[in-house]
Amino acid sequence: MKTLADWLAYCEQLHPTAIELGLDRVRTVAQRMKLRFDCPVLTVAGTNGKGSTCAMLEAILLQAGWRTGVYTSPHLIHFEERCRIRGQSIDAAELVGCLEQVEAARGDISLTYFEFTTLAILQAMARAGLDAVILEVGLGGRLDAVNIIDTDCAIITSIDIDHAALLGDTREKIGFEKAGIMRAGRPAIVSDPVPPQSVIDHAKAIGADLWLLGRDFNYQGNNPQQWAWAGRGRRYSGLAYPTLRGANQLINASGVLAALDALRARLPVTAQAVRNGFGLMDLPGRFQVVSGHPVVILDVAHNPHAVAALAQSLDAMGSFLMTHGVFGAMADKDIAAILRQMDPIIDRWYFTDLPTPRAAKAQDLQALWRSITQRAGAASELFGSPMQAFNAAAARVQPTDRIVCFGSFFTVGGVLEQGVPHLDSDAPWQHADR
Known part of the structure; x- marks a missing residue:
C-alpha cells in the first residue's frame, strides 16, 4: 500500500x-x-x-x-x-x-x-x-x-x-x-x-x-x-x-x-x-450560501433537528419564486420527519442516489415523499448522483429562484467536489426550455 x-x-x-x-x-x-x-x-x-x-x-x-x-x-x-x-x-x-x-x-x-x-x-x-x-x-x-x-x-x-x-x-x-x-x-x-x-x-x-x-x-x-x-x-x-x-x-x-x-x-x-x-472563519456545507442570482444553499442537515434549523434559516431569507431541493440521505435517518419539515418549502424535488450502500435509494425517497406531501402541485425527479441532480435543478432555475442542496455529507460533497457552484445569469441553463 x-x-x-x-x-x-x-x-x-x-x-x-x-x-x-x-x-x-x-x-x-x-x-x-x-x-x-x-x-x-x-x-x-x-x-x-x-x-x-x-x-x-x-x-x-x-x-x-x-x-x-x-x-x-x-x-x-x-x-x-x-x-x-x-x-x-x-x-x-x-x-x-x-x-x-x-x-x-x-x-x-x-x-x-x-x-x-x-x-x-x-x-x-x-x-x-x-x-x-x-x-x-x-x-x-x-x-x-x-x-x-x-x-x-x-x-x-x-x-x-x-x-x-x-x-x-x-x-x-x-x-x-x-x-x-x-x-x-x-x-x-x-x-x-x-x-x-x-x-x-x-x-x-x-x-x-x-x-x-x-x-x-x-x-x-x-x-x-x-x-x-x-x-x-x-x-x-x-x-x-x-x-x-x-x-x-x-x-x-x-x-x-x-x-x-x-x-x-x-x-x-x-x-x-x-x-x-x-x-x-469558514466551514463549507453549513448553511453555506453562494451569493448571486439565483441563490444556492448547501447544508449537511441530515436529521430532523438540523433540518428544522435549516427550514428556519431558509424562511428568514425572504421570499423566492421557487425553491428547488436536491436531497439524498442515509437510510437509517428519520427521513419521513425530514420530508415533513421541508415539504412546505420545497417546490420541486431532485432526489438522488448516493455512492454508499448505507444510503436510501432515490426512488424510495420519492415514494415516501409522495405518501407524505400535502402539496398537489409539487414535482419531483430521480437522479443517479448529487451532481446530476444539481445540474438538472440548474437547468430549470430562474434568477428569482433558489436551489437548496441538503441531507448527507455525500449529497453536499457530491456537489462541492466540482467546485463551489455559482450560477452565472448568462449560463446556457438560464435560457433552457422550462
Missing part, C-alpha cells in the same frame, strides 16, 4: 462491521503507540453543531496565535479534510506514515475504519508540536474512539435523536452517551438550552465542572447588527455575528466562548482574537 487511497480501502475491509462501539481495542493500540498529548484537549460531542463549534474554536485560537490541531468527521470531498494542523489540511503523505505506524502497532487487533484512521490522525497531531487539540466525537461520546483521550474541556452541543439503534431512542439515553466525554474536576460546557437530565446527573456524579447555558453563561442577540455574551469570568459586547449562517450559530458560539473562558488560564485569548475568529 503506497497511497492514502490504498490505505483507506484497506481500513474499510479490515473489520467485520463498519461500526463497533467500544474503547478496549483502540485504547490497547494507542498504548502500544505511546499516544499522548502535552497540550490542552477540547472534545466536542452532540447531535448537531459539532463541526461549527470546532471551526469556531480553531478560528479564535489561531487568531490568538496558538498552534491548533483539529479532528472532525466525516469529510465533504477529501479525507485529508478530517485533520487540520495549524489551519491547513494534513498532507496525504504524512497521514500515510501515521497509518503505517498504526498497522505496525495493532498486531492481531482488528480495528474499524474509524478507529484505524482516528489513531493515525491523533498520532499526526501528537507529534506536530501543538498548543491546543480539538477533537470532534464521531458517534455518541462514551464509547467513541476519540474518548480514549482525556479531555481538558468537554463541550456538548445540541442533543436530539439520531443513530437511535446505537445510542438509544430518547434524548435521555443519548444524553448519557454524550456525557461520557466529561472528566472529573474539568470543565464540561453544555450549550444545549434544554439539556437532558442525564447530562446534568452524570456531571454531578463524576464531579465535572458543569457550565450550563442560561446559568453559567448566556448571550443576547436581539440586535440585528451585533450580539453580546457573558460567562463566569468574562463579558463580550458589540460582537459581530459569526460568518457561519444558521439559526443556531449563536448557541454554538456561546458554548465556544464558555470553553475559552473555562480554559483562559492555559489558553488566553484576546477580545480581538475572538472578533477576528468569528469574522474570518
